[in-house]
Amino acid sequence: MASIAPRPAAQAQGFAEHPVTREAALLRLDAFLPQAGLVYAARRNExxxxxxxxxxSRLSAALRRRLVSEAEVVARVRAAHGESADKFVxxxxxxxxxxxWLEARPQVWASWRGDLHRLxxxxxxxxxxxxxxxxACRGETGIDCFDHWVEELEATGYLHNWARMQFASIWVFTLGLPWQLGARFFLDRLIDGDAASNTLSWRWVAGLHTRGKAYLADADRIARMTGGRFSPRGLATVARIPDEPPAPAAALPRAPLRWQAGVATVLWLTTEDLSLELEAALGDLDVRGVAVLASDGAVPADKTALGDGVQRAVARWHCPFRVCxxxxxxxxxxxxxxxGQxxxxxxxxxxxxxAFPEMKRALRxxxxxxxxxxxxxxxxAWPHATKGFFALKEKIPQLIAAAGIR
Structure with missing residues (x-):
């Protein structure tokens, strides 16, 4: 990470399949656009x-770091396909x-952390x-698809979303392993690993997110969706849902820490959002410098993404940068x-x-x-994400319109 410096994004090597620079992500979006409509709806689970x-789309690693935003991706696919892109949207x-959902229930993350210590x-x-x-972690279970997916994940840092569901189901219901350990196994390896999506997807498969509704992997369906590449045997036929207390009731997500528009500012870039230079609300910000923490770039994909974000922010605000x-x-x-902030x-x-408590103390x-x-x-979007997904799904047309997308 100490070598991060502003440089042309085209010089970044690798990550062609799952881009982690903005330029590469936009090229990936261009390539995906022709099939983002009905083709995606029909073939997305293959x-x-x-x-x-x-x-x-293979844009998840870029969206995870907001090298590209949900709004611009949705706008592009809607412009290309209209309502035919509804499944992708x-x-x-x-x-x-x-x-x-996780912002409204941060205790679920804290409980997962505590469960890992116990396990x-x-x-x-x-x-x-x-x-x-x-x-299971070595891919030595004898279940052909599962063992292959372990190998693919270790080699590439990625699994198709449909394969992730099958993997998680086999981990929990066939192998009888705690979902918490499986969620950590994924989060430690996925190039697009996201705390909320990963944790809650594992809970959903295990029957804990939508209470009592689990996802059970099926050998015939796996064979069909993988083109006959796999024929798993011995899969569980009953989903034994883990005995855990219900999730806490939703609370208001915490408010952002306030900042002042007229105060000289250093921008601290993290992999939470690496295209802040495009946000209109920050257009008049007096940015005196851009900083990143070296520890945030311990993973190669994050190091590349942070370097790309630094380059664009420095070009936007014409200021120095520092890897701290x-x-x-x-x-x-x-x-x-x-x-001043x-x-x-x-x-x-x-x-x-x-990471916030340490940073707040140092700044104070x-x-x-x-x-x-x-x-x-x-x-x-978040106010509609406190219950099941349907409550948010029915608001999608209004949310799209509010973002200025047709």
Whole structure:
């Protein structure tokens, strides 16, 4: 991460299948547009294996980091296909739904973290349990599709969304492993890993999100959707839903930390939002510098994405940048540039928000404040994401219109 510097996005190597620069993501969107309508609706669940995921957009890694926004992707596909793109648009809104649902119930994330600690203790004490878990993580279960998907995930950092559902179902109901460990296995490896979508998708498959409604993998369906590549045997025929208490009632999502328009600012870029330079609300911001934390670039995809975001932000505001090794160094950089505040993209529930207490302490000691910018897309969608997805789905036409999309 220490080598991050503004550079042409075209120089970034790799990630062609799942772009993590804005330029590459826009090229991917261009390539996907012709099939974003009825072709996508008909073929989106076909799973042909690594390097052959041509029926889906492969924009999830870019959307996860907001190198491109949901609004611009939806606008492009609607312009190309009109209402024929409704299935794809609905899938984009699933991302917003999961984000909003977890923002209203941050305890679910905290409980998952606590469950992992308990399960790690069990892995250290129960040899049989540990052996079953290790076999699943190594792809040594004897279930052909599952073992292949482990190999593909390790090699590419990606699985087709439909394959993820089958994988999670087999993990929970056939292998009898806790969903919490499976969610961690995915989040640690996925190039598009997202705290909300990943955690809640695993809970949904396990029958905990929509209470009592689980997803059970079926051998015949797997064979059909994979073109006969797999013929899994011994899959569970009954979904034994984990015995867990219901999710807490929805609460109001926390408000963004306030910032002031007329104050000199250092922009703290994170993988929560890497195209802040395009937000009209920040157009007149007095940006004195751009900073990133070196720890945010520990994963190669994040390092590339952050470098791309730095390049564009520096070009927009014509200011210096700094890769900082700590919150204290970032605070010192901001103070040295004459800033009165640090502004960042809204930190959603998950690792990004967990980094806030340390940053707020460091800035406070330097006489600075921390502010957040939350996008209008989230402000509009999240209030409808507190129950089941249908409550948000029926609002999609209004949400699209409110975003200025036809």
């Amino acid at each position: 799973e042909h294996g690594a390097g052959r995921h041509h029926a889906v 609905t899938e984009v809104f699933w991302r917003s739904y999961f984000k909003g 790690d203790l069990r892995l250290g004490e129960d040899d049989g349990f540990a052996a079953r878990h290790l076999a 090794s700590s919150a204290e160094e970032l605070a010192a950089f901001a103070h040295g540039e004459g800033a 640090v502004l960042t993209g809204f930190a959603t529930v998950g690792p990004a928000l967990e 000691h330097a006489g600075l404040t921390l502010g957040e910018h939350r996008r209008a897309w989230d402000d509009r």
